[in-house]
Amino acid sequence: MNIQFNKPHLTGKETHYIYDAVSTGKLSGNGKYTQLCQNYLKERYGFGKCLLTTSCTDALEMAAILVDIREGDEVIMPSYTFVSTSNAFILRGAKIVFADSRKDHPGMDESSIEALITSKTKAIVPVHYAGVASDMDTIMDLAAKYNLYVIEDAAQAIDSFYTGKDGVKRALGSIGHLAAFSFHETKNIISGEGGMLAINDGKFKDRAEIIWEKGTNRSAFFRGEVDKYGWVDLGSSFLPSELIAAFLWAQLENLDCIQEKRISLWNTYNERLKDWARQRNISLPFVPENTTNNGHMFYIVCQDLNQRTALIAHLKSKGVMAVFHYLSLHKSPFYHEKHDGRILPETDRYSDCLIRLPMFFDLDETMQDYIINTILEF
Numbered sequence: 001m002n003i004q005f006n007k008p009h010l011t012g013k014e015t016h017y018i019y020d021a022v023s024t025g026k027l028s029g030n031g032k033y034t035q036l037c038q039n040y041l042k043e044r045y046g047f048g049k050c051l052l053t054t055s056c057t058d059a060l061e062m063a064a065i066l067v068d069i070r071e072g073d074e075v076i077m078p079s080y081t082f083v084s085t086s087n088a089f090i091l092r093g094a095k096i097v098f099a100d101s102r103k104d105h106p107g108m109d110e111s112s113i114e115a116l117i118t119s120k121t122k123a124i125v126p127v128h129y130a131g132v133a134s135d136m137d138t139i140m141d142l143a144a145k146y147n148l149y150v151i152e153d154a155a156q157a158i159d160s161f162y163t164g165k166d167g168v169k170r171a172l173g174s175i176g177h178l179a180a181f182s183f184h185e186t187k188n189i190i191s192g193e194g195g196m197l198a199i200n201d202g203k204f205k206d207r208a209e210i211i212w213e214k215g216t217n218r219s220a221f222f223r224g225e226v227d228k229y230g231w232v233d234l235g236s237s238f239l240p241s242e243l244i245a246a247f248l249w250a251q252l253e254n255l256d257c258i259q260e261k262r263i264s265l266w267n268t269y270n271e272r273l274k275d276w277a278r279q280r281n282i283s284l285p286f287v288p289e290n291t292t293n294n295g296h297m298f299y300i301v302c303q304d305l306n307q308r309t310a311l312i313a314h315l316k317s318k319g320v321m322a323v324f325h326y327l328s329l330h331k332s333p334f335y336h337e338k339h340d341g342r343i344l345p346e347t348d349r350y351s352d353c354l355i356r357l358p359m360f361f362d363l364d365e366t367m368q369d370y371i372i373n374t375i376l377e378f
Helices: 014-024 032-045 056-066 083-090 136-146 202-212 218-222 242-252 255-279 305-317 345-353 365-376
Strands: 049-053 074-078 095-099 121-124 149-153 161-163 169-171 178-182 195-199 299-301 354-356
Touching (some): 014 242, 032 195, 049 056, 049 242, 056 083, 056 202, 074 083, 242 255, 305 345
Parallel strands (some): 074 095, 074 121, 121 149, 149 178
């Protein structure tokens, strides 16, 4: 049996909606399907305003512009994340201050953040790894205390929630001042490439739309709010085409079905591997009580690099494609000389020891059973 790591799921209506978008003659974006997607996500999750983007990377770059990141500003984020989280702010001249991961989860260690804050700190960027929330109460309290912005990297966190100390359950991406989501083909809800910026601080809403439209007030012009439009701010081509939005709409219509299946797959992995893992001092995903799991990924944290290498090779020999994930950004060829020299042991442990198992909607019971039995043989 050959089982790939990921397989994009099609609901069946993607090409129908793409054809409908083509037939309207409106392909360049911000049309019918863009509005459908943005309104749906805003209403379902309580975001302040939603703007679709061509990628999560673009959404993060928009966020960096909105909070006015400049040369010399410092931005705190985890080292165990994708390079886009850092690039968005480096492009504006920021210095990245990396936080270590938690011992029980690859997300950033919230207890380490305050010691990293200086007079130059401008923003904190928590990454909700595997769709599991960072401790947003701690992060938002620090932001309020030190007058910082919080930009949630919610690339993996669609349809995941966090219950704060006030007892209110909130969608990830609705808590920080801004949040970035991904609809890349490896995510729960996909459009091939694609993303979204959620704008929760009202002062950014108008400017976000201008940045989104290449620095022009074009959207306001088409709504009849101004009699002509021109170049009024920084911006770029962040707005996706209607074809991407049409594809995404077919996915959003089936969000509940997709989520139910992915969470079922996650629960099966967890239930059947927990005894095996405990006996071998191997860790499975930790989900705190005040957060939800959105079934984005299932991972295993091995004892060391050698064990991980052997397990990946064992799975590959049986036709199962499992992969490791991020490499520590603070040790990357591009940034290691710019890093302040602090050792981040938990980040390095996840870089050496974490494996992601196949996780996609069309993974059936027979395939998952085969993967699990192959692991139990190791």
